[in-house]
Amino acid sequence: MKLNDKAHFGFGAKAFIGLLEARAADGNYALRNLSIDDPKRLTLRIGSSGSPADVSLSEEMAYLRAGDMLRLNPQTNDIRVLYRGSSRHNFLFLTERCNSRCLMCSQPPRSIDDSYLADDILRMIPWMAKDTRELGITGGEPTLLHDRLTALLGAVKEHLPSTALHMLSNGRLFSYLRYAERVAEAKPADFMVGVPLYADTASAHDFVVQASGAFEETLFGLLNLARVGVRVELRMVVHRHTYARLPQFAQFVARNLPFVDQVVIMGLELMGYARSNLDSLWIDPVEYQDELERCVHHLDQAGLNVFIYNHQLCLLRPSLRRFAKKSISDWKNIYLPECDGCTLKTECGGFFASATLRHSSHIHSIR
Ligand code: SF4
Numbered sequence: 001m002k003l004n005d006k007a008h009f010g011f012g013a014k015a016f017i018g019l020l021e022a023r024a025a026d027g028n029y030a031l032r033n034l035s036i037d038d039p040k041r042l043t044l045r046i047g048s049s050g051s052p053a054d055v056s057l058s059e060e061m062a063y064l065r066a067g068d069m070l071r072l073n074p075q076t077n078d079i080r081v082l083y084r085g086s087s088r089h090n091f092l093f094l095t096e097r098c099n100s101r102c103l104m105c106s107q108p109p110r111s112i113d114d115s116y117l118a119d120d121i122l123r124m125i126p127w128m129a130k131d132t133r134e135l136g137i138t139g140g141e142p143t144l145l146h147d148r149l150t151a152l153l154g155a156v157k158e159h160l161p162s163t164a165l166h167m168l169s170n171g172r173l174f175s176y177l178r179y180a181e182r183v184a185e186a187k188p189a190d191f192m193v194g195v196p197l198y199a200d201t202a203s204a205h206d207f208v209v210q211a212s213g214a215f216e217e218t219l220f221g222l223l224n225l226a227r228v229g230v231r232v233e234l235r236m237v238v239h240r241h242t243y244a245r246l247p248q249f250a251q252f253v254a255r256n257l258p259f260v261d262q263v264v265i266m267g268l269e270l271m272g273y274a275r276s277n278l279d280s281l282w283i284d285p286v287e288y289q290d291e292l293e294r295c296v297h298h299l300d301q302a303g304l305n306v307f308i309y310n311h312q313l314c315l316l317r318p319s320l321r322r323f324a325k326k327s328i329s330d331w332k333n334i335y336l337p338e339c340d341g342c343t344l345k346t347e348c349g350g351f352f353a354s355a356t357l358r359h360s361s362h363i364h365s366i367r
Contacts, residue, residue, distance in 0.1 A: 008056045009074035017082070017120050018055075018070050019127050020044065026051045029066065034123045069124050082120070085129045089329035092121045094149070095140035100170050101210040102196070104239055104281055106271035109140055118148040125155040132160055137167035143174065150186040157188035164190040166233075171195035172214055174221030177228075184228035192261065193225060194233040198242050200252035208241055226259045234263045239281040243288040246295035254302035263299050265292065266327075267310030270354035278358060285315045286362045292316075296323055313348040314364050328352055338363045
């Protein structure tokens with residue numbers, strides 16, 4: 001999350017990672033600078049009440065609590081909330097770089113030196129709550145970080161031994177067995193890699209990821225991860241270029257990749273490239289219910305764990321609803337006025353906030 005003009009600093013300094021510590025009687029927080037060793041504590045005020053402080057944040061940041069971590073930049077007055085102790089949806093954003101260019105990427109890659117992101121995360125991990133249930137690693141492509149990635153996995157293993165860690169990766173670099181082995185050696189106990197596979201054919205998959213040879217590399221990567229004992233989740237995103245082969249995709253996975261822990265069939269998030277390619281990608285989910293039903297039931301009957309993410313229950317055929325999960329992170333999850341009074345609302349995952357741009361014309365409350 002990036003928030004401009006929400007912060008004011010009473011000093012000049014380079015950007016740093018700040019940890020909110022205990023709140024004092026005057027309402028201000030102590031702020032520990034994690035980017036330098038053994039610093040003097042700063043003070044942080046939220047809103048207009050409280051004493052003058054080194055850092056002042058606007059009232060909209062009042063949801064912050066002791067234990068949360070921010071990246072603060074006194075030179076630009078920017079802050080980013082990087083970790084919230086009370087959230088189940090904390091993602092460690094490792095890099096903007098990627099070796100693929102997926103048509104619907106919600107976080108378009110940039111070829112820049114952003115190694116500071118991994119450095120920041122390595123500084124944060126020892127201060128995260130020991131009872132953090134889940135963490136995600138995302139990007140960009142985290143495997144491009146090589147030693148920094150294995151260092152990060154090792155840090156989670158050391159400091160957060162009971163945390164479930166889920167990493168999104170296109171899996172291509174795991175076609176190098178030695179890399180898969182190094183990740184397996186470094187990983188914490190509860191670790192899973194989510195790898196996208198968009199089709200059962202190389203031509204269709206490589207077109208979606210805009211990278212020749214990616215299908216073969218990803219398959220070798222999946223086989224290597226299984227060989228070294230890393231758990232794998234397969235991710236298929238449904239759009240106009242992938243929906244037609246959902247049944248063949250299911251047959252391919254059941255026959256060739258039966259070792260995966262779970263298969264997730266996902267709806268689009270309309271951000272990044274998905275937004276700029278929207279007219280080419282968009283298909284109303286009601287139009288692919290036949291293909292989705294055949295896919296999901298084939299995987300289920302083959303004994304695989306299969307889930308549907310980012311789909312609204314009123315669009316899914318009744319036989320598919322039991323596979324749907326509430327999958328959208330709390331901070332970008334919305335419901336529409338059509339949802340008022342819907343009896344399925346508590347079970348339905350709703351929409352990404354970006355669905356205000358376009359969503360199915362068949363949304364209807366179920367009574
Ligand atoms: S009306 Fe809204 S809450 Fe009800 S199933 Fe549809 S999307 Fe979900």
